[in-house]
Every structure is written in structure tokens, then in C-alpha cells.
Amino acid sequence: MCKKNMEQEIKGVRISGASGASRFRFLFLLMILIGLVIIFFKMPRPCQEPLTYRIGKVDERFGMSRQEFADSAKRAASVWAKPFSRELFREDSKGAIEINLIYDYRQESTDRLKSLNYKIDKTRNSYDELKLRFENLKSEFEQKNLVLVSDFNTYNSRMSSLNAESESSQRKGGITEDVYKRLMVEKGELSTLRANLLSRQEELKNLADTINSLVVVINEVATHYNLDLVYYQDVGQKLGSEFCEGKYERQGYTHTITIYQFANGYRLMRVLAHEFGHALGLQHNENPDAIMHRLITSDSLELAPDDISALKTSCGER
Numbered sequence: 001m002c003k004k005n006m007e008q009e010i011k012g013v014r015i016s017g018a019s020g021a022s023r024f025r026f027l028f029l030l031m032i033l034i035g036l037v038i039i040f041f042k043m044p045r046p047c048q049e050p051l052t053y054r055i056g057k058v059d060e061r062f063g064m065s066r067q068e069f070a071d072s073a074k075r076a077a078s079v080w081a082k083p084f085s086r087e088l089f090r091e092d093s094k095g096a097i098e099i100n101l102i103y104d105y106r107q108e109s110t111d112r113l114k115s116l117n118y119k120i121d122k123t124r125n126s127y128d129e130l131k132l133r134f135e136n137l138k139s140e141f142e143q144k145n146l147v148l149v150s151d152f153n154t155y156n157s158r159m160s161s162l163n164a165e166s167e168s169s170q171r172k173g174g175i176t177e178d179v180y181k182r183l184m185v186e187k188g189e190l191s192t193l194r195a196n197l198l199s200r201q202e203e204l205k206n207l208a209d210t211i212n213s214l215v216v217v218i219n220e221v222a223t224h225y226n227l228d229l230v231y232y233q234d235v236g237q238k239l240g241s242e243f244c245e246g247k248y249e250r251q252g253y254t255h256t257i258t259i260y261q262f263a264n265g266y267r268l269m270r271v272l273a274h275e276f277g278h279a280l281g282l283q284h285n286e287n288p289d290a291i292m293h294r295l296i297t298s299d300s301l302e303l304a305p306d307d308i309s310a311l312k313t314s315c316g317e318r
């Protein structure tokens with residue numbers, strides 16, 4: 001029956017004077033349409049059958065094994081199973097959603113501050129504390145840098161004088177023992193001064209790295225609470241308001257969840273649960289306690305009523 005109809009349709013096209021090329025185009029478009037319908041029905045839809053995911057890149061600098069990361073992803077995914085009492089996600093080596101753990105300046109900054117015993121709990125209070133430390137370190141840096149630049153200039157001019165005097169004495173045909181001794185003392189002092197300058201330069205570089213790390217962490221908290229961002233060298237621009245611990249992206253049939261940073265294991269699962277929510281088609285909501293609130297302000301893994309109602313709407317069950 002269907003076949004007959006199709007023949008009639010094709011005949012109709014030909015009678016109307018269409019060329020062989022347009023008949024081919026029609027068949028081609030029809031095939032694409034059929035293909036799309038098949039893909040649509042074959043695509044796993046959330047809630048009806050589990051969405052599959054696979055673990056992609058896991059940067060070893062997080063100090064976490066692939067298995068530990070996979071376990072965190074599994075627990076985070078199970079958060080969404082509660083309202084329906086069935087899993088909405090399943091790990092599969094060919095899974096549709098790739099989950100990556102990427103180490104970049106975000107985690108590096110957190111690690112650096114942690115190694116310096118900074119308390120980073122990313123609360124509103126920690127913003128004030130960290131900002132104060134930032135201002136203090138910034139003025140310490142500027143002060144030390146000024147002195148260092150001036151000491152470098154002094155060193156360079158003493159070095160030039162030493163070289164000039166040594167060359168001039170040699171041109172005059174020799175050097176007295178007294179002058180020689182004085183020049184050697186000066187040379188020794190300059191050598192010690194140089195080592196001192198280089199070590200202070202290294203110390204300042206470390207200080208600058210700490211300040212940069214502070215900027216990264218402060219701006220993360222600032223973004224969460226809509227507070228002023230801090231700027232220092234080029235780091236401020238690099239971050240802007242785009243700081244995020246994780247993100248979900250979908251391009252065509254490619255879904256990716258990327259995690260950039262987490263303070264602890266609970267936080268990792270919380271970020272993963274949020275990104276899994278996006279994979280289910282959920283948008284941000286206004287409830288600060290919700291998994292799908294745009295800011296992650298707690299480590300709780302409980303779905304809020306807003307999360308549950310959004311999930312049910314997305315699943316067409318309400």
C-alpha cells in the first residue's frame with residue numbers, strides 16, 4: 001500500500017514536468033527524512049531509558065583515579081533516580097555523554113592556596129577574608145618590587161663602575177696591589193648582591209603566583225555572589241565572569257560534561273549532579289538549595305522540590 005502511494009507520488013512529480021535531477025533530489029530528501037525519523041526514535045530519551053555516559057579524560061594531577069572519578073559520576077547520576085525509583089543514567093564504554101576531568105588554572109589555583117594553608121570554603125565570608133589577604137599581598141608585592149628594581153639599578157651601576165675602573169687601570173699599564181684588593185672586595189660584594197637579588201626576584205615571582213591564585217579563587221566566589229571582581233595582571237581578564245567548576249555542552253549528538261575544579265569529593269559529586277541535570281534537559285532554577293540553581297553554594301546531594309518538578313515536566317510525567 002505504501003509502496004503504491006509512493007509510485008503515484010513520483011509519477012505525479014514527473015507528469016508536472018520535473019527533470020530527472022529534481023526527482024533524484026526528491027528521493028534524496030525523502031531518504032534524509034526517513035533517516036531522521038529513525039534516528040529520532042532510536043535516540044535514547046531521558047526517563048524512558050537511561051542516558052548512557054562514558055568517562056573520557058581524567059587528568060592525574062587531581063590525584064584521583066579513573067575508578068574514583070567513575071564512582072563519583074555514578075553517585076552523582078543516581079541523585080536523579082530518586083523521584084522515579086529507576087536509574088536515568090548508565091555508564092557504558094560507548095556512552096553518549098563524555099565526562100572529562102580537565103586540570104587547568106582553576107584547580108591549580110585552589111591547590112596552590114591549599115598548600116599555603118589558606119582556608120577556602122567559597123562562602124560569602126571567605127570572599128572578604130581572601131580579598132583582604134589579596135590587598136595586603138598586592139601592596140607587599142608592589143613595595144618589594146620597587147625596592148628590588150632600585151637595588152637592581154644600584155647593582156648594575158656598581159658593576160659598570162667596577163668594569164670601567166678595571167679596564168682603565170689595565171690601559172694605564174697595570175694595577176697597584178691596593179687597587180686590586182679593593183676591586184676584588186667590590187667584585188665579591190657584587191657577587192653576593194647578585195645572588196641576593198636573584199633569590200628576591202624568585203620570591204617575588206612566587207608571591208605573584210599566589211596573588212594570581214587568589215584572584216582566581218576570589219573571582220569564583222565573587223561570581224557566585226555577584227560581588228566585585230578583582231583584577232591583577234592579566235588573570236582578571238582571563239576569568240571575567242565565566243568562571244565555572246563544570247560545564248555541560250551539546251553539539252549535535254555530542255554531549256560533553258567537563259569538570260575543571262572541585263574543593264572536595266562532595267563538591268565534585270554536586271557539580272556532576274548539576275551537569276547531569278542539564279543533560280536531562282533541565283535549566284537553572286531560582287531555588288538556592290536546588291541542584292539546578294545556577295550557583296553551587298552547598299555540597300548537598302538532595303534534589304529540591306524545584307528540581308523534582310522540573311525533572312517531571314522534562315520527562316512529560318506531569
Ligand SMILES: [Zn+2]
Nearest residue numbers: 274278284294
Ligand atoms: Zn548550570
